[in-house]
Amino acid sequence: MSNTTLRKNQKNQLNNTGINQQKLRAFAGELAKDIHTQDDLAKLSASLVKMTIEAALGAEMEHHLGYAKHEQNT
Numbered sequence: 001m002s003n004t005t006l007r008k009n010q011k012n013q014l015n016n017t018g019i020n021q022q023k024l025r026a027f028a029g030e031l032a033k034d035i036h037t038q039d040d041l042a043k044l045s046a047s048l049v050k051m052t053i054e055a056a057l058g059a060e061m062e063h064h065l066g067y068a069k070h071e072q073n074t
Contacts, residue, residue: 035041
């Protein structure tokens with residue numbers, strides 16, 4: 001498989017995620033403005049992973065319980 005085909009396949013995979021690529025690029029561009037060192041990048045990466053896992057666990061718990069956090073179960 002050529003590099004061009006590989007890049008095209010990777011791009012197609014990203015587009016099939018359902019994530020708005022334009023918003024994601026804008027968000028990444030804003031975050032990149034504050035990255036000056038490798039340590040900055042590592043801290044940002046760790047924070048994003050942590051926030052993503054917390055959001056996923058929260059959504060899973062909400063789905064399991066059938067109601068949102070702090071919402072009264074009726």
